Amino acid sequence: MKSYSKFKDEELTALLKGGDSAAFSELFKRYNRLLFVHAFRLLGDEEEARDIVQDVFTLLWDRRGEMNFTSNFSGFLYTMIRYRVFDGIAHKKVAEKYLHSIKDFFAKGEAKTDHRLRTRELEAIIEKEIAMLPSHLRATFELRRKGLTHKEIAGQLDISEKTARNQASKAMKLLRGKLSILAYLFFLLNS
Numbered sequence: 001m002k003s004y005s006k007f008k009d010e011e012l013t014a015l016l017k018g019g020d021s022a023a024f025s026e027l028f029k030r031y032n033r034l035l036f037v038h039a040f041r042l043l044g045d046e047e048e049a050r051d052i053v054q055d056v057f058t059l060l061w062d063r064r065g066e067m068n069f070t071s072n073f074s075g076f077l078y079t080m081i082r083y084r085v086f087d088g089i090a091h092k093k094v095a096e097k098y099l100h101s102i103k104d105f106f107a108k109g110e111a112k113t114d115h116r117l118r119t120r121e122l123e124a125i126i127e128k129e130i131a132m133l134p135s136h137l138r139a140t141f142e143l144r145r146k147g148l149t150h151k152e153i154a155g156q157l158d159i160s161e162k163t164a165r166n167q168a169s170k171a172m173k174l175l176r177g178k179l180s181i182l183a184y185l186f187f188l189l190n191s
Helices: 009-017 021-043 046-062 073-131 135-145 150-157 161-190
Strands: none
Touching: 009 021, 009 073, 021 046, 021 073, 046 073, 073 135, 073 161, 135 150, 135 161, 150 161
């Protein structure tokens, strides 16, 4: 059995190209720790550094027949590590940006949609309660809601100004009583 520990890198890479797994193991033993330290310095994360070194050696074995190794095999490995680190950092930045945009979309989009839905539901409830008012109070309230003064309401409904004021006030009291709990819940949910 050959002692690969005495072989030069050039000899081991030639054997590696031919599919010699023992030559690959020797290269792994020689460079695994050094490449890990290099990757760790660049990343600051042990697990990621281990993964990148493992990826480089896996790629080295998988493409052993295709690769043209230079006379500086260690430089070749360090360059592979560096590119893998840079690819990983770029991928991480893209992933973080994408994740951030998704979080923003759901936070803003869901809140807006939820707010609109609750607003429509509350408006429907208010309209239903207005429709249930006695007809004379409802007519006064509707005109007041359109911005008419008590005097203008009195003229349109052929009632006194004091009656218009009292009916508008009574309509508001009835609606406040019925809607106060709903309004409280609505504002509580939207704050």
